Amino acid sequence: MTAPPASDPPSTQRSPARGRLGVAIAVVLSTALAAALLWVTQPPPRAEARAGTPLHGGALVAYSPAYRVSFFGIEHLHPFDIAKYDRIAAGLVERGLLAPTDFAVAEPVGDHTLAAVHDPAYLVTLHEAATLGRALELDLPSIVPASTLERRVLDPFQSAVGGTVLAARGARDHGLGINLGGGYHHARPAMGHGFCIYSDVALAIHTLRQEGLEGTILIVDTDAHQGDGSHAFFTDDPTVFSFSMHQGSLFPIPKLAGDLDVPLRAGLDDDGFLWTLEEHLIPLLDQLEPVMVVHVAGADVLVDDPLTGLHLSPKGLVRRDVLVASASREREIPLLHVLAGGYGPSAAKAQEASVAAMLTLMAEAE
Ligand SMILES: [Zn+2]
Numbered sequence: 001m002t003a004p005p006a007s008d009p010p011s012t013q014r015s016p017a018r019g020r021l022g023v024a025i026a027v028v029l030s031t032a033l034a035a036a037l038l039w040v041t042q043p044p045p046r047a048e049a050r051a052g053t054p055l056h057g058g059a060l061v062a063y064s065p066a067y068r069v070s071f072f073g074i075e076h077l078h079p080f081d082i083a084k085y086d087r088i089a090a091g092l093v094e095r096g097l098l099a100p101t102d103f104a105v106a107e108p109v110g111d112h113t114l115a116a117v118h119d120p121a122y123l124v125t126l127h128e129a130a131t132l133g134r135a136l137e138l139d140l141p142s143i144v145p146a147s148t149l150e151r152r153v154l155d156p157f158q159s160a161v162g163g164t165v166l167a168a169r170g171a172r173d174h175g176l177g178i179n180l181g182g183g184y185h186h187a188r189p190a191m192g193h194g195f196c197i198y199s200d201v202a203l204a205i206h207t208l209r210q211e212g213l214e215g216t217i218l219i220v221d222t223d224a225h226q227g228d229g230s231h232a233f234f235t236d237d238p239t240v241f242s243f244s245m246h247q248g249s250l251f252p253i254p255k256l257a258g259d260l261d262v263p264l265r266a267g268l269d270d271d272g273f274l275w276t277l278e279e280h281l282i283p284l285l286d287q288l289e290p291v292m293v294v295h296v297a298g299a300d301v302l303v304d305d306p307l308t309g310l311h312l313s314p315k316g317l318v319r320r321d322v323l324v325a326s327a328s329r330e331r332e333i334p335l336l337h338v339l340a341g342g343y344g345p346s347a348a349k350a351q352e353a354s355v356a357a358m359l360t361l362m363a364e365a366e
Contacts, residue, residue, distance in 0.1 A: 044070060044151055052104025052166065055097070057362035060170025061355070062104040062163035063089045063180035069156045084348045085160075085180045085339070091352035097359050103180075104170065106162025108155045109203065117202045117233065119190035126154060126197055135192030157184070157198055164200035164338055165207050171292060171334040172208060176325065176362050178355055183296045183340025185227035186252065194225065194251055195341070201294055202233040204336065205240060208292070215291030216241060218284060220324055222277060223298025223340045224308040225250050230296070231258035241288055245276060247310050260284070266309030270316030273301065278323060285331055293328045293335045297321055299342025299351050306344055314350035321354040325361055 045065035054060050067085045093100055111123045125131040132149060133140035140149070160181035170177030185201065186194035205217055219234070221227035221244040234240035241259045248263025255261065262280060264273070285293070297320070299305070301312040312320070321337070328335040337358065339351055 044068070044155065047105045049107045050101075050103075050105050052170070053098075053102040054170065054174045055102065055359060055363070057359070057365065058175035059178065059359050059362045060104055060167060060174055060176070061092070061098060061102065061178045061180065061359075062106065062167040062170070064103070064105045064159050064163060066105075066108070066159040067156050067163070067181045070152055084343060084351075087348040088180050088339075088352045088355065091349070092355060092359075095352075095356055097356055104163070104166040106159060106166050108158030109162045109165070109198075110158065114158070114161070114198055114203060117189065117199060117206050118187075122190040122192075126192065131192075132197070135197045136195055154197075160184075161198050161200040161203055164204045164336070167338070168204035168208055168292075168294075168336045169211075171336040172213060175329070176335050176337070176358065178337045178358065179339070180355070181339060183223065183298065183338035185221055185223060185229050185296050185340060186225070187229045188232040196229060199229050199233055200338065201230055201296065201336075205294070213291060215239070216288045217292045217294060218288055218290040219243060219294045219296065220281060220284075221246070221296040221340075222301065222320055222324075223296055223342070224300040224305065224310050225298070225341065226252060226255050226261065227258070227296055228252045228256040231256045234259075241284065241290070243280065243284060245280065247308055250308060264310065267311055269311045270313055270319065273310065273312055273316065274319055274323060277320060281324065281327060285327055285333065289331075290333055293324065293333050295321070295324045295335060295337045296340045297324070297337055297351075297354070298340035299347035300340075300344070302342060302344050302346055302350060304344040304346050305342060314346050314353065317350045318354045318357050322357050322361060325358045329361065329365055 045068055047064045047066055052060050068082050092098055114123055127146045129140040129142045129144045163179040164182035167177035167179040182200040184196035184198055186196035187199040217240045219230050219242045224247050226246040227244040230242045234242050243260040244258050245262035247266055300308045301310040303311040325335055
């Protein structure tokens, strides 16, 4: 007696359904391959470095299309909106406030320059996908070569850090310097987290110090998250006062103590936020008499931000930024303004309106 087979013998003939499935898989794979080839062969956006043109009234605006992080499309799955800076720059040009050639454009700053403020061993680890992916909360495949990470992820951040350095010089030389990027306020000397790997503000302050700027510098951080990175950089530096007002229940937890921390409750609206800011900012300006104010002006305070719980309107965000700019201007204190986080639906338009309002304020005050 012959035992029955455990299962049917495999058919040597393909069914029509399996054939169609095979064709569909082949089409998907070849499309993915074509997209990958296109991505690999297309160079990341670049722009020639240039000093930029100070605007009427004394303002320099730094921006480059090279700030745009692109990583095989997975950046689109991330709350980091890669096109925000481009949209703000285009909006300012459309408003006639400046020409495309007026923007100051920086080269990527490079690890050697960053090592003036960051731990060199930490900078080396950022060339590895695992470390970089953790800091940026991007799931970067570990097989990605370092050269690809450098071109697609590190260079854009290093270009934006260079933009903050140019904007800081612009602030010192003309009164107001704005970088349409930067504000990576979670980056610490030997650690990156919260989408931040380099501290553009720490490098900009270091650069100005090297170039002879003395006196107190006041950091005013009004992003919805605490500026723990700025606190970490300047905790032992009595010449930099690090002030952060932020939603108390958000990342980072635990917080790192700064010179002044003002935790805010979720749901705080325009009037409550602006009253709190003014209550703390004006005495700081008058008591510290800083030689520069650095405003880390995140847009994640907006009511439609998906990651936070503050309830500022777009008009409230403009009022916040104009409050810091006009209070600094009245006291003839140069202001460096960086955009920091915030990628909700109204973030780009609100920040465009705020930059436009600050540029108009400078021009009118002349
Ligand atoms: Zn934030």
